[in-house]
Amino acid sequence: MGLRPTQYRCASESLLRRLRKDGSLPRIHPLIDLCNAVSVAYAIPVGVFDVSALALPLEVRYAHGDETYVTFGGEKENPAPGEVVFADREGQAHARRWTNRQSGASAVREETSRVLIVAEAMHETGTEDVRRLAETLAGELAALWDATPRTGLPTRTDPRFQLPHSR
Template identity: 30%
Template sequence: MYSVITMSPKVEQDLQGVKVFGVHLELTPKKLESLVDYQSEWDEIHATWRGKSKAEVAAEAMMAAYQQFYQHIGINPKKYPPSVQNLIQRFFIKEELPRLPLIHPIVDAVNVAALQHLIPLGIFDAECVTGDIHLTITEGGEAFQGLGEAEPEALPEGLLVLSDEVKTLSRFCYRDSEVQKVTDSTHEVWLLGCQVPGVTEEQVIESLNAALSLLKRGYETHLITVD
């Protein structure tokens, strides 16, 4: 069911042992009397990490694997921790679980699965995509409007990005773009999971399956076949 996202020859050469698995889905909201709630899952995640130090979180084997990946692609993991590590350190090690920055039920479901399995997952609006998606390295000058930014900026050379046939969709594993953010108008999504050295394909697939299961609480999901 999951496809492996294409990499440019340079990315494939530079990122040996890295694979990105994805699935293209159509989501149809179910008619529910109340909004889907993930509070019990947040509480369970909090119970796992409550009272731990940031150093203890960072030292976990899964966290360390993605830290090494960040270093390899030129991101300082101490300044910019991988997404799962960052969420745990910001919210889930505290004695009392603070108010979480809930984004959208689709994104929240994926964040729960990522935190449960310690695998960074991503989800974005697929209707913004022109043609195929792939991982590539910037040549310099590509326009990119980061999430929350008012205007696009020109990216420097040498960054790992997820792109379609005409535009940059994200700085991969680091920052999403305005163009592909999930909104209430989102009907199709790409769900992605990244395997790095030290993490097995089975672990990534298990986390993606968990995200799908959580999405199905609020949405009918239909697989869109990639030609």
């Protein structure tokens, strides 16, 4: 993607480095903590988005440069044209540089009731690894929160994942 890998590490690599350095992962929110643990276990980035903050559809694409990205500190930025972003129909960038940097606008909070969890891998066995990660995560969500997760694995020939409507 034209980024220096040591400057913009993927989320799972950053978590693995932190775990090796500190011996533990940060405590943020029970769901985020679970997703971080699964991300580390599979060495695959996992992003979690509060669906109520998304103007669906959400699209992974190259930025035009006019998208708005909100940092966790509340500052607004515009991703550079050509940067990979998760953008919604209102031009909000909910993640930058693939899943490396999530927006504060769609971060999970105590009042979050519906989420979109995204895991991505581009390595040779990535498709199977993401499938196994999704199965693991779905099992943990069902066990811990009595949730009924819906999973999907978009492909080049079928690149869409349709969120079910709210109940």
